């Protein structure tokens with residue numbers, strides 16, 4: 001997945017961040033009832049465990065929204 005465009009006589013490419021220290025994806029789950037949120041984590045199971053705990057304490061909070069962070073990098077093409 002990448003995109004290519006020309007802005008002000010310079011070619012730019014935007015694609016997934018390939019730096020080794022960049023995590024591929026960060027997950028977060030948010031309660032749609034009270035907006036409480038899990039921590040942002042590379043491991044989806046951590047976010048899911050938070051949701052189990054949250055619904056356990058608040059049995060009426062049954063809706064969740066997942067937020068996914070994906071890192072991108074713009075580079076100049078010559």
Ligand SMILES: [Zn+2]
Pocket residue numbers: 031032033034035036054058061
């Ligand atoms: Zn909640």
